[in-house]
Amino acid sequence: MKEVFGSPGKVSGLVLRIGQFLSAGASCGAMTSAPGFSVSTAFCYLIASMGIQALWTFVLACVDIKAIRLRRGLQSRTLVSLFAVGDWVTSIVSLGAASSSAAVMFLFVVDTELCNIDQNLGCNMIEISIALAFFSWFLLAISSHAVLWVLASVE
């Protein structure tokens, strides 16, 4: 299989997965610790999607570690296809969740100024969580493209 930056079974791929796992986990943690996050369904959806992303990237990081320890790339086409589908579904869900939360937050901060009015709403923590979610999605998008590229080049 072709070698590109971030492809599965490579050190660059593992670094991306660890970054995705840490930022998704941190995003999830920041949102759950923000007071009053349950005011909008979008924030709850962000927690769910970041939780799924953390779980998915943790499994893939383990597969990458195994492949690196055995000093060989991932040879199975079926496994790489599974990675591609999973990565794409997760990245679409993550981008949707991050954008949704950002839109609601923009409504609270700029359009209605609810963050200034309601001091019980943990706007700062929610903003940090959204920024981490976008960062996590960005790393996942790189991995998704790398996996698709590897898959297409061996077709």
Place this chain on the structure above:
Amino acid sequence: MKEVFGSPGKVSGLVLRIGQFLSAGASCGAMTSAPGFSVSTAFCYLIASMGIQALWTFVLACVDIKAIRLRRGLQSRTLVSLFAVGDWVTSIVSLGAASSSAAVMFLFVVDTELCNIDQNLGCNMIEISIALAFFSWFLLAISSHAVLWVLASVE
């Protein structure tokens, strides 16, 4: 270049582009005709992103028509690379805009029930616009994957 469903310069690709153009245009039209859409920045962002998408897909549809009339696929690698980058940027912006608007609409319909309280807000038209935006993004996602696949297979 490899031939896959929806690749540029093919009839299937042209059909997808026409579908994207029509649904993006209709989404833009439905949102602008909804009373009170300017209450949230997310709805204005949807209009901007659907406008850009309609423009982009119109240009690509013209390129496809020219390639089909000349009875040859798109041979230029540079042109296909440009299509790939443009498609990906447009599809990320579209998904972000559609998700943002959907989240704000969910807040208005379910979380705060603003649609029941404020009868001056054209909730039905906004919902139609969001549904069309998601449909347009879905068609664009198919085209984006086809272009990336074609590009990766000739690397």
